[in-house]
Every structure is written in structure tokens, then in C-alpha cells.
Amino acid sequence: MGSQLTRADVERIAELARLAIEPGDAPRFAEQLSSILDYATSVQRVDTTNVPPHAGVAVSPLRADSPVDPLDRHAVLEQAPDANVDAGLFRVPKVL
Amino acid sequence: MDLRSLSAHDLRAAIERGETSAEAAVQSALDAIAAEDRKLHAFLTVAGDRALARARQLDTSGDRRGRLHGVPVALKDNLCVRGMKTTAGSRILGDYAPPYNATAVERLEAEGAVVIGKTNCDEFAMGSSTEHSAFGPSRNPWDPERIPGGSSGGSAVSVAARFTPIALGSDTGGSVRQPAALCGVVGAKPTYGRVSRYGLLAFASSLDQIGPFARTVADAALVQDVIDGPDPRDATCGTHAAAPCSSKIDRGVEGLRIGVPRHLLERGVDAEVSAAFERALSALAASGASVRAVELTHSEHAIAVYYLVATAEASSNLARYDGVRYGARVEGGSLAALYAGTRSRGFGAEVKRRLMLGTYALSAGYYDAYYLKAQQVRTLIRRDFERAFEHVDAIALPTSPTPAFKLGERLDDPLQMYLADVFTVGPSLAGLPAISVPCGLTAGRLPVGLQITGRAWDDATVYQIAAAFERTNEGRVL
Numbered sequence: 001m002g003s004q005l006t007r008a009d010v011e012r013i014a015e016l017a018r019l020a021i022e023p024g025d026a027p028r029f030a031e032q033l034s035s036i037l038d039y040a041t042s043v044q045r046v047d048t049t050n051v052p053p054h055a056g057v058a059v060s061p062l063r064a065d066s067p068v069d070p071l072d073r074h075a076v077l078e079q080a081p082d083a084n085v086d087a088g089l090f091r092v093p094k095v096l
Numbered sequence: 097m098d099l100r101s102l103s104a105h106d107l108r109a110a111i112e113r114g115e116t117s118a119e120a121a122v123q124s125a126l127d128a129i130a131a132e133d134r135k136l137h138a139f140l141t142v143a144g145d146r147a148l149a150r151a152r153q154l155d156t157s158g159d160r161r162g163r164l165h166g167v168p169v170a171l172k173d174n175l176c177v178r179g180m181k182t183t184a185g186s187r188i189l190g191d192y193a194p195p196y197n198a199t200a201v202e203r204l205e206a207e208g209a210v211v212i213g214k215t216n217c218d219e220f221a222m223g224s225s226t227e228h229s230a231f232g233p234s235r236n237p238w239d240p241e242r243i244p245g246g247s248s249g250g251s252a253v254s255v256a257a258r259f260t261p262i263a264l265g266s267d268t269g270g271s272v273r274q275p276a277a278l279c280g281v282v283g284a285k286p287t288y289g290r291v292s293r294y295g296l297l298a299f300a301s302s303l304d305q306i307g308p309f310a311r312t313v314a315d316a317a318l319v320q321d322v323i324d325g326p327d328p329r330d331a332t333c334g335t336h337a338a339a340p341c342s343s344k345i346d347r348g349v350e351g352l353r354i355g356v357p358r359h360l361l362e363r364g365v366d367a368e369v370s371a372a373f374e375r376a377l378s379a380l381a382a383s384g385a386s387v388r389a390v391e392l393t394h395s396e397h398a399i400a401v402y403y404l405v406a407t408a409e410a411s412s413n414l415a416r417y418d419g420v421r422y423g424a425r426v427e428g429g430s431l432a433a434l435y436a437g438t439r440s441r442g443f444g445a446e447v448k449r450r451l452m453l454g455t456y457a458l459s460a461g462y463y464d465a466y467y468l469k470a471q472q473v474r475t476l477i478r479r480d481f482e483r484a485f486e487h488v489d490a491i492a493l494p495t496s497p498t499p500a501f502k503l504g505e506r507l508d509d510p511l512q513m514y515l516a517d518v519f520t521v522g523p524s525l526a527g528l529p530a531i532s533v534p535c536g537l538t539a540g541r542l543p544v545g546l547q548i549t550g551r552a553w554d555d556a557t558v559y560q561i562a563a564a565f566e567r568t569n570e571g572r573v574l
Binding site for chain 2: 005010013014015016017018019020021029032033035036037039040041042043044046048051052053054055056061062063071072075076078079080081082090092093095
């Protein structure tokens with residue numbers, strides 16, 4: 001499979017990843033990502049007929065669903081770039 | 097008494113005998129860092145006052161002496177300590193000081209270990225050299241023109257430079273083992289699920305494990321024994337009973353079978369690394385192990401699988417850094433602009449590359465060809481190991497195909513950087529325990545590491561073999 005990414009591809013992927021790429025950086029990212037993908041396409045040559053995808057090396061145990069003390073709300077909100085600590089709220093720009 | 101050269105075991109014993117104190121041990125570590133770390137840059141944060149206060153408390157309280165009583169420890173800067181600045185080598189976290197402790201940190205402190213500070217690493221543990229740290233690279237104590245390996249490079253340097261006898265790192269695809277090899281110290285990646293990941297900033301959750309650095313195998317085993325075991329705060333942890341890592345450390349290798357996947361060594365291995373590896377195998381054979389060939393057919397695809405799976409998981413895990421709940425924020429007119437602005441300014445180039453690669457591998461139209469396919473090949477890689485372990489007790493490989501490279505040498509070629517992990521990603525993908533133990537020096541006096549991989553949950557045999565090798569002449573470096 002050809003995996004040469006164009007500048008437009010890089011811009012589309014960056015948008016999906018919530019990144020804004022400087023226009024000057026797009027060609028270099030396109031070249032580097034294409035080279036990595038070219039290497040990674042080696043997996044496509046492996047016969048995986050009837051092979052299940054890896055699904056975790058350990059079986060997760062279940063714990064009792066009992067209430068515990070959560071992180072202190074003040075301490076958490078104090079780490080936010082913008083919050084109303086007294087009201088217990090993070091602040092973000094208007095969405096609607 | 098030269099406190100800096102003591103192992104954790106010997107330091108604790110000296111304190112027990114009253115020959116020195118926790119405060120003296122901590123002061124000695126702080127003095128060494130103040131004098132020498134300007135050059136090596138192992139530490140991003142040195143928590144001197146907190147460490148001295150804790151040490152004095154240990155010296156004066158009549159409490160039970162823990163297994164690491166008074167022993168200074170360095171922590172990779174992606175491990176949370178309450179109130180201590182934690183960056184993961186990134187600018188996006190700003191001055192973040194977590195409101196909670198990682199479980200591994202809590203367990204170390206409960207046994208009397210004293211946290212000296214936080215060590216440098218590639219941003220969010222993504223790299224093999226520490227050159228992707230937003231705060232500049234660390235340097236290899238054996239040759240400061242060279243990288244210490246990564247991503248847990250600062251922790252490896254702290255132990256190699258004798259700032260601290262022990263340190264913690266995190267290993268996703270080799271990030272403890274590779275810097276341990278390149279700095280001439282011991283570094284281990286536990287079986288996936290042995291050590292709680294609570295309080296470790298996540299990179300790739302199906303691979304991440306916290307692991308110890310030390311200058312002796314016995315110290316590394318002790319540290320893992322202190323930090324491992326079930327934790328209700330990590331549902332992937334402690335699903336299986338297992339023997340302690342230290343339990344067989346004095347037994348030797350008589351009768352053990354060690355497999356070597358020769359077919360993986362045909363290309364790309366430095367001649368001096370090859371020679372050191374062959375001498376290590378001879379030393380193990382001379383100690384009574386039987387060395388035989390094994391096949392890990394699909395491991396030739398391990399790097400490809402790893403960089404698809406790990407980046408896919410990272411693209412999901414790092415979505416949390418959006419400028420809302422913690423760290424830095426770049427304001428924008430809209431919420432979408434705030435996200436993109438914060439992430440573009442906050443993340444470095446390597447993190448952006450990996451987030452885009454992972455996003456692509458998971459995106460509509462490419463998921464089956466990349467992510468799903470990689471997870472199928474991962475199953476085959478794991479099955480190869482399981483088949484090999486029907487015939488052998490452990491598998492040996494060089495930890496890294498080359499000794500430490502020069503700063504800047506691979507920075508513009510991400511793929512070359514990724515190939516540094518060629519022998520370490522296989523055990524990670526299969527969830528297996530693996531250790532790197534020093535196995536000699538090149539003519540240019542650069543350390544080489546021997547990697548021993550074991551069966552899942554059989555970390556004890558991995559430490560047993562590493563300890564036996566350490567007792568041979570080939571195992572003596574530092």
C-alpha cells in the first residue's frame with residue numbers, strides 16, 4: 001500500500017488530533033510520517049487469517065463498588081488554568 | 097565513608113549499624129547533584145528541603161526501619177508526587193503539581209526511601225535519547241557528548257553518576273532498559289500488571305510499566321519487590337500471584353535453559369555490541385546454563401507493530417491535555433481554538449508526530465490496515481514467545497543494537513531513533529518481564545547491556561539469571 005502523505009493529509013490529520021500545524025512545518029511532517037508509515041506497512045505482509053487482535057495481557061479483576069474519598073476538589077481546581085474554585089467549576093470560553 | 101558508592105542494601109545496613117544517617121545520605125546526594133548535575137542534567141527538579149526534612153524525621157523517629165530506610169531515590173518526571181512539580185518533560189503541563197501520589201511512590205516512601213527529585217525524560221516518555229525533553233537533553237556520564245538513552249535517561253544518569261543508588265523510570269517500549277544499557281546500570285521492566293500505573297502519566301496504557309534502576313541486580317529486585325503488587329486504583333494490576341523478585345537471586349543458573357533468537361541479530365547490530373553479547377552468553381554457559389537457539393519469527397515486525405499500537409494509544413491518552421483542567425492554556429476565541437492553540441504550543445515536534453501517526457492509524461478508512469492489523473501481529477509476536485518458552489526458561493538479546501550515540505545524530509530521522517528499540521519492544525508487546533544488566537564496555541569505554549526476558553509473571557527467574565551473570569567477570573562494569 002502506498003503511504004505517501006500530502007500536505008493536505010497532514011493538515012486533516014492534525015485537525016483530527018486537535019493540533020494546529022504551522023504551514024511551514026507541514027512538508028517536513030508529511031515526509032517524516034510517510035517514511036514511518038512506509039516502514040510500518042511491513043505488518044500488512046503478515047498472514048493474519050483467523051488471528052484475533054491482541055486484547056490485553058491481563059484479565060482485569062473487579063473491585064467492590066463502594067464509595068471512597070475522591071481527590072480534594074479544591075486541590076484539583078487549583079491546578080486548572082482557569083476555574084471558579086469556590087463554585088467548584090472549571091472555566092472555558094463560551095461554547096454555544 | 098563514601099556514601100555515594102554504596103548500594104541501597106549497603107547504605108541501609110550502614111544506617112542500621114549507626115555508621116551514618118539518612119540525613120547524611122540525603123545531604124551527600126544533594127551535594128553531588130549540586131556539584132555535577134549542571135553538566136549532566138539528570139534532574140529537572142531537586143526537592144532538597146523536603147528530602148532533608150524527611151531524612152531527619154527518619155533519623156529521629158523510633159518507627160520500624162523500612163526496607164529502604166534512608167535510601168535516596170530519583171523519580172522520572174512522569175511520576176506524581178503530591179505538591180511536587182511534574183512536567184513529563186513537556187511544556188504543556190506548565191507548573192502542574194499533582195494533588196496525589198503515585199502508588200509506586202507511596203510504597204517507596206512507606207519503606208523509608210527519600211525522594212530527592214524528579215528526573216529528565218523525553219516528552220511524555222516518547223523518545224530514546226532524552227533529546228525530546230522540552231527542557232534540553234541529559235548527557236551520558238561515560239561521555240557527555242553522547243545521549244544517555246531514553247526516555248528515562250535522567251533516572252539512568254542519576255544512578256550511573258552515583259547521585260542516587262536507585263531510581264524509578266517508566267518503560268513502554270524500552271525506556272528503562274535501553275538507558276540502563278547505555279549508562280552501564282541495571283534496569284528492569286516488570287511483567288505487565290505487576291506494578292500499579294496509578295499516578296504514572298499515561299503514554300500507552302497496554303504497554304506502560306514503572307521499573308527500577310540500580311547499580312546492582314539485588315537493589316533493582318528489592319525496589320521492584322517494594323513497589324509491585326495489587327492496587328485497587330489500577331484495575332490492570334496484580335491479577336496474578338507471583339514469587340518475589342529477590343526470591344531466587346542467589347541460586348545461580350545451573351540447569352536453566354537460555355534461548356537466543358539468532359535470526360534477529362543478522363543485521364544492524366554494532367560489532368562491539370555483538371562481541372560483548374557473545375562473551376556474555378559464554379559466561380552464562382560457563383556458569384551452568386544451557387544456551388540454545390529459538391525462533392521469534394514475527395519479532396522482525398515488532399518495531400512496526402509497536403509504533404502503530406503505542407501511538408494509537410497515545411493519541412487517545414494525550415487528548416486530556418487540552419488546556420482545561422491542568423497545565424498551560426493558550427486562549428482562543430472558541431473552545432476548539434483553545435484546544436488547538438494549547439496543544440500546538442504545549443507539545444514538541446516528536447509528540448505531535450506520534451499523535452498524528454496514532455490518529456491516522458485509528459482513523460476511518462485506515463483502522464483495519466494499520467491498527468487492527470498491528471494488534472493481530474501483536475498476537476503472533478506473543479504466541480512466538482509462548483512457544484519459545486516451552487523449550488527455554490529465558491531469552492537473551494543485546495538490550496540495544498548500538499552503544500550510546502552522539503547528541504543530535506538521530507534527531508532529524510525519527511525512524512532511525514525508533515530502531516534503537518528494536519530488541520526491547522518485543523517483550524513489551526508481549527507483556528513479559530525483561531531486565532538489562534551491564535555486559536562490558538566497548539573499546540571507546542561505552543557500556544553495553546544484556547537483556548534477559550522471562551515468562552509472564554516469572555520476573556524472579558529474570559532477576560536470578562541477571563544476578564548470576566553479574567557475579568561473572570563479564571558482568572562487572574561499574
